[in-house]
Amino acid sequence: MTKNELHNLVSNSKGNESNICQIYAFKNGEVIFDESFKDYDSDTPININSVTKGVMALLAGIAIDKGYIKSVNQKVMDFFPDYIPKRGEKTIYEVTIKHLLTMTAPYKGRSEPWKKVCTSEDWTRAVLDNLGGRSGITGEFRYATLGIQILSGIIENAIHGKLIDFANEYLFLPLGIPKHELHGDSSKEDQFAFFMNKTPRRHEWYSDPKDVVTAGWGLCLSGKDEAKLGELVLNNGVYQGKQIISKEWIKEMLTPRQKLGMMFGYMEYGYLWYKPYKDKEVYAAIGDSGNIIYINKEKNVSVGITGTFKPRIFDRVQFIEKYII
Numbered sequence: 001m002t003k004n005e006l007h008n009l010v011s012n013s014k015g016n017e018s019n020i021c022q023i024y025a026f027k028n029g030e031v032i033f034d035e036s037f038k039d040y041d042s043d044t045p046i047n048i049n050s051v052t053k054g055v056m057a058l059l060a061g062i063a064i065d066k067g068y069i070k071s072v073n074q075k076v077m078d079f080f081p082d083y084i085p086k087r088g089e090k091t092i093y094e095v096t097i098k099h100l101l102t103m104t105a106p107y108k109g110r111s112e113p114w115k116k117v118c119t120s121e122d123w124t125r126a127v128l129d130n131l132g133g134r135s136g137i138t139g140e141f142r143y144a145t146l147g148i149q150i151l152s153g154i155i156e157n158a159i160h161g162k163l164i165d166f167a168n169e170y171l172f173l174p175l176g177i178p179k180h181e182l183h184g185d186s187s188k189e190d191q192f193a194f195f196m197n198k199t200p201r202r203h204e205w206y207s208d209p210k211d212v213v214t215a216g217w218g219l220c221l222s223g224k225d226e227a228k229l230g231e232l233v234l235n236n237g238v239y240q241g242k243q244i245i246s247k248e249w250i251k252e253m254l255t256p257r258q259k260l261g262m263m264f265g266y267m268e269y270g271y272l273w274y275k276p277y278k279d280k281e282v283y284a285a286i287g288d289s290g291n292i293i294y295i296n297k298e299k300n301v302s303v304g305i306t307g308t309f310k311p312r313i314f315d316r317v318q319f320i321e322k323y324i325i
Contacts, residue, residue: 001323003033003035006023006035006323006324007035009323010023010035010037011037016290016310016313016315016319017319018310019289019290019307019308019309019310019313020037020290020305020306020307021036021037021038021040021044021046021223021306021307021308022035022036022037022040022042022044022046022222022223022224022304022305022306023035023036023223023303023304023305023324024042024222024223024224024226024227024303024304024305025227025301025302025303025304025324026227026230026231026234026301026302026303027299027300027301028300029231029300033303033324034224036223038198038308039199039200040200040222040306042222042223042224043178043222043224044200044201044222045200045201045202045203045204045220045221045222045225046200046201046220046221046222046291046306046307046308047194047195047201047206047217047218047219047220048219048220048221048226048287048291048306049217049287049288049289049291050145050216050217050285050286050287050288050291051219051221051226051285051286051287051291051292051293052214052215052216052217052218052219052287053145053148053215053216053217053272053285053287054229054272054273054285054286054293055167055171055219055221055229055285056148056151056152056215056272057101057253057271057272057273057285058171058229058232058233058245058253059155059163059166059167059170059171060072060097060101060151060155060271061245061246061249061250061252061253062166062170062171062244062245063155063158063159063166064249065245065246065249066170068155068158068159069097069154069155069158071097072096072097072098072101072252072271073096073097073098074096074097075093075094075095075096076092076095076096076097076099076100076131076150076154077092077093077095079153079154079157079158080128080153080157083125083128085128085132086129089132089133090132091106091131091132091133091134091135091136091137092128092131092132094136094137095131095132095137097151097154098271099137100147100148100150100151100154101151101271101272102141102257102258102269102270102271103141103142103143103144103147103148103269103272104137104138104139104140104141104142104258105131105137105142105144105147105150106131106132106133106135106136106137106138106140106142107130107131107132107133107142107144107147108130108131108132108133109130112130112144112145112146112147113126113130113146114146117130117146117149118186118188118191119188120208121208121209121210122208122209122210122212123146123149123208123210123212123214124149124150124152124153124208124210124212125153127146127147127149127150128150128153130146130147131147131150141258141260141261141269143264144216145216145217146216147216148215148216148272149212149214149215149216150215151215152212152213152214152215153212156212162211162212163212163213164180164181164182164205164207164211164213167180167205167213168180170244171244172225174239174242174244175225175228175229175232175239175244176228177203177221177225177228177229178203179203180203180204180205180219180220181202181203181204181205182204182205182207182211182213183204183205183206183207183218184204184207186206186207186208186209191206194206194218195309196309197309198308198309201220202220203220203221204220205218205219205220206218206219217287217288221304221306222304222306223304223305223306224304225304226291226292226293226304226305226306227293227302227303227304228304229285229293229304230293230294230295230302230303230304231302232244232245233250233253233254233273233283233293233295233302234295234297234300234301234302236250236251237249237250252270252271253270253271253272253273254270254271254273254275254283255270256268256269256270256275257269257270257271265314270283272285273285274286276317280296280298281296281297281298282294282295282296282297282298282317283295283297284316284317286316286317288309288311288313289307289308289309289310289311289313290305290307290310290313290315290316290319291305291306291307291316292304292305292316292317292320294316294317294320296325299325301325303320303324305319305320
């Protein structure tokens, strides 16, 4: 397939590719593909949904590298000394950062309390109210978009500052990714519009009323920005000759911790990053609507793809390997 054929495939698609806004790819450190669709260009950001979680894993690594956090084995409650759990709650004291990063943290109830959390004044504290439970720590994988919000609170309390400033200084700006600002509004109506809006956005990050950024969704990046982050991971924390994140953290982050079930395509899971194949050095940060950072260490390729809201797109890895690789 030629580049023109791929462009036409996406432009004329009525299927899963119809929502793609940007495709940006590096190979051996060189830009080999840069295509935009709809009203987007290479530098226009979009809400990358759960790819935000993969970026949070990078920021957690930087916080550990710099000594703000001792290790992933540090207890969550170490960072919230003023928080008083509900009477009788014991499990919460055993939850570690590693449980958050591997999605094995325990939560009360069968579903995430979206309304309670996203209409509260402090989303981190509202999620803490849901952490723990009578079943204890079972090691069971439980995908929790709201739960990972606790990681934002941990990093902010560890650095005694705002996570968005930390991200700008130590991750975004060193990679040439534009400085990000807080989104600002967090009303129910605005949250809905933020997800559903298909027009280009600013370099912004959604946040709660306390100006704490959302850890599970809401970061706005371009496909180019995503591919740069992929290059960073691909090169063991080095970008254009500068060590941004330690090699040790990248290795730990990508190391599979568990095998996922059918709902997640039987992929393996590290620290908020997926490993689609057991026998290939391929890794990805994956979000709803087909947003993805894809890296292939065997072929020295990183790819960023963005897309407007379109639910249940689960084939972006296959799309990349069939049409781009």
